[in-house]
Amino acid sequence: LYSPIILLLIFAFSTNLFGFQTKINRKGFDSIKQKDLKMHLSFLASDELQGREMCEQGSKVTAVYVATRFAHLGLIPVGDNNTYMQNFKVRRINVEPAAASFILHSEDGKQEKLNLGEDYLVVRGNIRNPLPVVFVGYGLELDNYNDYENIDVKGKIVLYFSHTPQEGKKDGKFSDPQYLKDYSLYEVNGRGHRVFKRKVDIAREKGAAGIIVVENPNHKHKKNYNTLREFIFKKIYNNKFYSLNLKERKSKLRLPQVFISERTAELIFSKTGKSIYDIQKQFDKTAKPNSFEMKGIKISFTSSGEKSIKNSRNVVGLLKGSDPKLNDEIIIIGGHYDHIGFLNGKVCNGADDDASGTTGVIEIAEAFTENEIKPKRSILFIAFAGEEKGLLGSTYYADHPIFPLEKTAAMIQLDMLGRNEDVKNLPDMFKGLFGYKNPPFETADDNKNAVNIIGTTYCNEMRSINEKNNENLKLVLKFRYDDKRAFMYGSDHVPFLRKGVPSIFYFTGPHPDLHQPTDDIDKINFPKMEKICKLVYLTAWELANRDTRLKLEKPFR
Secondary structure, rough: OHHHHHHHHHHHHEOOOOOOOOOOOEEEEEEOOOOHHHHHHHHHHHHHHHHOOOOOHHHHHHHHHHHHHHHHOOOOOHHHHHHEEEEEEEEEEEOOOOOOEEEEOOOOOOOOEEOOOEEEEEEEEEEEEEEEEEOOOOOOOOEEEEEOOOOOOOOOOOEEEEEOOOOOOOOOOOOOOOHHHHHOOOEEEEEEEEHHHHHHHHHHHHOOEEEEEEEEOOOOOOOOOOHHHHHHHHOOOOOOOOEOOOOOOOOOOOOOEEEEOOOOOOHHHHHOOOOHHHHHHHHHHHHOOOOOEEEEEEEEEEEEOOOEEEEEEEEEEOOOOOOOOOOOOOOEEEEEEOOOOOOOEEEEOOHHHHHHHHHHHHHHHHHHHOOOOOOOOOOEEEOOOHHHOHHHHHHHHHHHHOHHHEEEEEEEEEEEOOOOOOOOOOOOHHHHHHHHOOOOOHHHHOOEEEEEEEEEOOOOOHHHHHHOOOOOOEEEEEEEOOOOOOOOOOOHHHHHHOOOOOOEEOOOOOOOOOOOOOOOHHOHHHHHHHHHHHHHHHHHHHHOOOOOOOOOOOOOO
């Protein structure tokens, strides 16, 4: 029989009903409080940070705030030059309207600069040195129709019409639906996305240096140059997109592309003594290719300025583990601190997405530092940059890990911890996240105590660990979204899963304020957020102290 003292010690160091070890990590558990969550979130979701868009001033201030909190907690700076910053560079890959240009170069040295929007819409890439232009009809290469026959386009710009020849003709060469389908030429969603992609692929295969597209001139479409101009200015030109690939993408990967108005096309063709309308009529009549090099003219265009390389940073702080044999293994707890900036001139504070997750990272880091005895494994806390731009910060870390990924035992991502999932009232654009088939048409009231945990199908033990630690927190845990690509692939856990690291993602679900100026702190469910942070804390504690590491049960694709 054990003595009373031994029994007391066993009790003190054993897991009780609440999932925490009484004398070891109870203090940290109790330190997670709504008032502290609200303090951090009030700053991170304030108008002054201007929506925390990547590479903008608000995100820079946010990174400094998180680093300051890490320093206050005594986390070890493991970033560049013994700082809390892991720096990396990104390249702006979309159009910068102020730097956009489209210039016609004549043989006599004259230049005609056209107007963005009115005359052309550049959508990607730069051709700074003027290149010859080849008209290639509709830009198609098929079994019985080939616009590229007997014409050399290598290193040149190809110009072609949209859609297909003889469009709408019932007895023409292209009127057979099966023929169009066989060559992926049929339309999707009202605009020829498949035919457009097919044409780009052909131009790339032929060695073209760039593409110019003009609307099929004699056939009027609802989706025309004017509607395209409205879409591009609203959805593309007013946003900032970045890539980790700092070098100009080679033509074999992505070709520079421009759409031009009919007026611009007629101007270009007139310099060769031809008319686009006459050429298009001839296509309708004969359905025969009529490609030619446009002598006496060259074209250059740009979509971005020379200074399109930007600096960004992840914020990293380490809590060193207590076990000499296990403290070289790492548990990562992360959330992204960036958001989308402005929408239609209004600041999008992103209180839920993802000021809530960043707040959770800070608060859980503080909880671990409150304990007198530290976990066996080390814990790396990361605030990621660039999640909204395509998981850029987490991808950079996974490719350039501060600690070897083979020593990374688990990754926990916190993204949107503060709201109640409301699918019933979502705008249609977000209902598509569910694939439109049997979405859980629940209201916010249905999910006021619920959290989704994503990724457990790749590591089932993650589910049982969370369920055990939730016994007295009494959250409603939902494990339903691993098969929903938009969610499963939607946050910073993904680059780690791809590298074979067991990873999960805590997510309270979409709501009508997602990516809207109305995602503000007054709508945050702080009681639930506190419980979620406590659950993450308990789960991370267990992962950091267990004798054996978890393993992925199937590869992540």
